[in-house]
Amino acid sequence: xxxxxxxxxxxxxxxxxRGEGPYLFSTEGARYLDxxxxxxxxxxxxxxxxxxxxxxxxxxKLWHTSNMFHIPDQQRLAERLVAHSFAxxxxxxxxxxxxxxxxFKTVRSHFDAAGDPGRYRIICADQAFHGRTLATIAxxxxxxxxxxxxxxxxxxxxxxxxxxxxxxxxxxxxTAALLIEPVQGEAGIRTAQEDxxxxxxxxxxxxxxxxxxxxxxxxxxxxxxxxxxxxxxVTPDVMAVAKGIGGGFxxxxxxxxxxxxxxxxxxxxxSTYGGNPLAMAVANTVMDVMLEDGxxxxxxxxxxxxxxxxxKLVAAHPSVLAGVRGMGLMIGLVCADDPKPLIGxxxxxxxxxxxxxxxxxxxxxxxxxxxxxxxEALAILDESCAQLGKDS
Ligand SMILES: *Cc1c(COP(=O)(O)O)cnc(C)c1O
Numbered sequence: 001x002x003x004x005x006x007x008x009x010x011x012x013x014x015x016x017x018r019g020e021g022p023y024l025f026s027t028e029g030a031r032y033l034d035x036x037x038x039x040x041x042x043x044x045x046x047x048x049x050x051x052x053x054x055x056x057x058x059x060x061k062l063w064h065t066s067n068m069f070h071i072p073d074q075q076r077l078a079e080r081l082v083a084h085s086f087a088x089x090x091x092x093x094x095x096x097x098x099x100x101x102x103x104f105k106t107v108r109s110h111f112d113a114a115g116d117p118g119r120y121r122i123i124c125a126d127q128a129f130h131g132r133t134l135a136t137i138a139x140x141x142x143x144x145x146x147x148x149x150x151x152x153x154x155x156x157x158x159x160x161x162x163x164x165x166x167x168x169x170x171x172x173x174x175t176a177a178l179l180i181e182p183v184q185g186e187a188g189i190r191t192a193q194e195d196x197x198x199x200x201x202x203x204x205x206x207x208x209x210x211x212x213x214x215x216x217x218x219x220x221x222x223x224x225x226x227x228x229x230x231x232x233x234v235t236p237d238v239m240a241v242a243k244g245i246g247g248g249f250x251x252x253x254x255x256x257x258x259x260x261x262x263x264x265x266x267x268x269x270x271s272t273y274g275g276n277p278l279a280m281a282v283a284n285t286v287m288d289v290m291l292e293d294g295x296x297x298x299x300x301x302x303x304x305x306x307x308x309x310x311x312k313l314v315a316a317h318p319s320v321l322a323g324v325r326g327m328g329l330m331i332g333l334v335c336a337d338d339p340k341p342l343i344g345x346x347x348x349x350x351x352x353x354x355x356x357x358x359x360x361x362x363x364x365x366x367x368x369x370x371x372x373x374x375x376e377a378l379a380i381l382d383e384s385c386a387q388l389g390k391d392s
Contacts, residue, residue: 012347019046022369024352033377035365036352040185040217040330043244043286045366050285051247058281065277067270073280080287084226086235087255091264092275094250096216097131099240102254102269104135104155106238107177107210109263119176122212125161127357128179129186130214130240139179161190164199171203177210177238178203182228185217188358189325189332197234204237210260212238216252217330220244221290221367224300224328231327244367249282251275290367299367302374303328306363309378317385322359329367332360333381345384351377 016024016032022045024034037043044051065071078090091102104122111119122139130136137145138153146152157175159166161184178200184190204211213236218228220241225231227239237260242252252274256264273279289295303326310324310333320342323334333353335342339361346353346361354362365377 014347021045021047022366022373031350032347033351033373033380035363035377036354037364037366038243038248039354040222040243040364041246042248043220043222043367044247044289045368046248048247048289048368050289051249051282054281054285055249055278058278062277064273066272067274071275071277071280073277073284074275077275077280077284077287080284080291081253081255084291085239085255086257087239088258089256089261089264091254091269091271092279093242093252093254093271094273094279095131095252096214096240096242097133097136097252098271098274099216099242099252099254100130100136100139100214101133103179103212103214103238103240103256104139105269106254106256106261106264107212108155109268110210110260111176111263113263118174121155121157121172121174122177122179123157123159123167123170123175125180125184126158127161127184127187127190128158128181128214129184130179130181131216161187162192162196164196164203167200168203171207171209175207175209177212179212179214181214181216181218183218183223183327183330185330185362186356188334188356188360189330189362190358191325191327194232194234197229197232201234210237212236212240214240216240216242218327220286221296221299222328222330222364224296224303226290226296228327245286246279246283247286249279251279251283295367299328302365302367302369302371303331305371305374306331306365306377309374310363310381313378313381313385316382317389320385320388326363329363329365329369331363332356332358333363335359335361342384342388345388346380349380349384351380351384 015027017027024032081090108120128140130139135153138156141158159170182192239255245251314321322336356362
């Protein structure tokens with residue numbers, strides 16, 4: 001018999017009762033250092049005093065009104081995102097997949113508005129992850145996610161991540177956009193190199209295509225810049241963000257240039273909850289914190305410290321660890337073998353991490369993590385690798 005809760009997840013046998021900064025406390029009372037951060041969501045850790053206070057204050061005033069009325073805090077957050085990015089305009093929704101969907105509609109409507117509605121196909125990268133709706137699993141293109149849900153939504157082609165020749169060769173009369181994650185998350189922290197992004201920008205400009213970045217995981221400070229593509233000189237035309245922007249409150253956003261969004265007119269798109277007052281009170285406070293002097297520098301410092309420590313561990317435990325890669329606090333620890341035993345061992349020793357593709361253990365600490373907690377994590381990793389080395 002099926003369980004009351006639809007059994008779509010493989011869950012670890014643990015539940016939490018409360019969180020504080022980078023720590024989680026289980027219902028059994030055990031303390032864990034949370035280097036999952038809700039898969040990059042709890043950017044400011046758990047129960048951040050300013051987020052708690054913003055949510056509490058807003059909860060007493062107004063939760064929800066519908067987008068048939070003006071929502072001043074939504075306007076304000078849009079203006080701040082525009083001021084701090086390539087974009088001219090922002091649509092708010094509640095998740096990463098919805099932010100992607102808005103991006104797909106932005107792309108299609110752009111060409112429709114330009115009198116070229118036959119251009120609707122998007123070239124995506126292999127091993128991409130863009131969400132679990134019908135259109136986003138088609139964009140991801142991974143067989144294991146499409147299986148059982150076919151036919152796949154039409155309009156997505158796939159080429160090798162990092163492969164400009166394949167990208168060029170895949171362009172046809174119907175191609176509208178190029179889509180990648182500047183740092184692939186689920187695939188195992190694969191970073192797009194600057195010359196790759198530069199090449200995509202050039203190809204997009206040459207063929208009149210839109211460049212669409214999925215920064216749902218790598219955006220909002222995760223790599224030590226507000227957006228990951230800022231590490232390069234390349235800007236997209238459309239970008240999806242979510243995860244870290246709400247710090248744990250469900251918020252997604254689709255950012256675009258005015259030209260890219262030429263088809264997004266009144267009545268073209270909507271979301272009942274998107275950008276409601278409760279969500280915007282929290283997301284504006286996340287922005288307040290992230291835009292403060294030193295916040296992103298802290299992420300870069302902590303990222304460098306973590307990476308340096310992990311490089312030493314890779315050298316010390318070659319039978320368990322094969323390498324480390326990533327940017328800022330978006331780090332992938334490549335395992336010599338199946339990473340699941342290591343993830344289990346780490347959890348047993350009080351450190352929570354996330355599985356990713358390519359035998360990778362993902363480390364996504366809250367961006368407020370301090371040096372002492374990086375040291376604590378490295379000590380647990382060292383101990384766990386030593387235990388695992390002995391076990392095998
Ligand atoms: C998590 C994620 C998504 C999907 O976000 P949801 O909020 O789960 O819909 C899309 N793209 C990337 C890169 C992600 O990491």
